[in-house]
Amino acid sequence: MPVSFKELGLVNTREMFKKAMEGGYAVGAFNFNNMEQLQAIITACVEVKSPVILQVSKGARQYANQTMLRYMAQGAVQMAREMGSKIPIALHLDHGDSYELCVSCIENGFSSVMIDGSHLPYEENVKLTKKVVDYAHKFDVTVEGELGVLAGIEEHVSSEKSHYTKPEEVQDFVSRTGVDSLAISIGTSHGAYKFKLKPGEKVPPLRFDILEECEKRLPGFPIVLHGASSVLPEYVDMINRYGGKIENAAGVPEEQLRRAAKSAVCKINIDSDGRLVMTAMIRKYLSEHPSEFDPRKYLGPAREALKNMYIEKCKNVLGCAGKAE
Numbered sequence: 388m389p390v391s392f393k394e395l396g397l398v399n400t401r402e403m404f405k406k407a408m409e410g411g412y413a414v415g416a417f418n419f420n421n422m423e424q425l426q427a428i429i430t431a432c433v434e435v436k437s438p439v440i441l442q443v444s445k446g447a448r449q450y451a452n453q454t455m456l457r458y459m460a461q462g463a464v465q466m467a468r469e470m471g472s473k474i475p476i477a478l479h480l481d482h483g484d485s486y487e488l489c490v491s492c493i494e495n496g497f498s499s500v501m502i503d504g505s506h507l508p509y510e511e512n513v514k515l516t517k518k519v520v521d522y523a524h525k526f527d528v529t530v531e532g533e534l535g536v537l538a539g540i541e542e543h544v545s546s547e548k549s550h551y552t553k554p555e556e557v558q559d560f561v562s563r564t565g566v567d568s569l570a571i572s573i574g575t576s577h578g579a580y581k582f583k584l585k586p587g588e589k590v591p592p593l594r595f596d597i598l599e600e601c602e603k604r605l606p607g608f609p610i611v612l613h614g615a616s617s618v619l620p621e622y623v624d625m626i627n628r629y630g631g632k633i634e635n636a637a638g639v640p641e642e643q644l645r646r647a648a649k650s651a652v653c654k655i656n657i658d659s660d661g662r663l664v665m666t667a668m669i670r671k672y673l674s675e676h677p678s679e680f681d682p683r684k685y686l687g688p689a690r691e692a693l694k695n696m697y698i699e700k701c702k703n704v705l706g707c708a709g710k711a712e
């Protein structure tokens with residue numbers, strides 16, 4: 388039986404983005420695959436009174452099972468309400484790669500979907516995105532499209548080279564597809580290896596000129612930034628100290644994200660930072676407690692550190708803390 392996101396207590400992203408645009412901040416879109424990640428995201432956002440987008444990739448859906456995910460999201464809403472919180476919570480499909488996947492998510496209670504046709508020729512991207520929008524809007528589900536390609540190797544998103552968004556295409560794309568938000572490529576990429584830096588070299592600045600051109604052509608329209616993990620050095624170091632091997636990892640400096648959050652960027656996607664925090668904390672715990680085998684013992688501290696990381700992001704990077712009073 389199909390279920391509407393409204394029955395699960397979720398909201399779409401329309402109102403969230405309107406407020407973010409007016410308030411000069413961005414809402415965090417945090418990926419989750421398991422219970423501890425979801426608990427960390429929700430408890431962090433409840434604590435700092437922040438709106439939040441719970442983000443699920445195709446891979447996460449396969450890992451956790453779509454029915455399980457739907458009830459997890461419903462449980463997360465219920466948990467927030469029992470904590471006395473009214474924060475708006477959206478459930479969003481990250482990098483949907485087909486019409487059928489988007490339909491299935493909408494029928495399973497997602498309040499927002501991304502159709503990522505960024506790798507397709509322009510006209511095909513328009514056609515696919517419009518098809519998803521036409522279906523989604525019948526159920527008041529919001530849709531994110533993408534123009535420009537981010538580099539990065541991930542299960543379902545894989546490109547060696549990035550292609551910046553062409554500002555001259557954005558107006559045509561938005562008006563012909565009817566999307567509610569647009570992801571653009573301005574120099575970020577997915578994963579923990581965003582920039583290939585030579586020794587002593589600094590991370591290059593994001594292409595704010597492209598962002599500004601897009602803003603000019605789409606006044607008041609919500610822009611989305613993918614690949615926005617900072618690849619927190621503290622946790623990369625911790626992973627390496629406790630037996631891991633993550634070399635030459637580099638992410639987007641937080642001050643650049645702060646600048647983006649103040650602009651028309653209303654949604655900032657963060658996944659890798661959460662993965663790094665969790666891995667570092669588990670490695671540390673197991674290395675210091677080699678005889679421990681109760682998963683709660685090592686997942687508990689990882690969940691706590693994750694929660695603190697999300698609190699920091701909301702307060703000091705995205706600016707969304709306190710915006711859901």
Ligand code: G3H
Nearest residue numbers: 444446447541542543658
């Ligand atoms: O941008 C992609 C997200 O980080 C999700 O990655 O497909 O490995 O779940 P995933």
Ligand code: 13P
Nearest residue numbers: 578613614615616658659
């Ligand atoms: P990161 O890999 O930088 O966390 O980006 C996540 C993302 O864009 C999810 O869609």
Ligand code: ZN
Nearest residue numbers: 577613614656
């Ligand atoms: Zn992404």
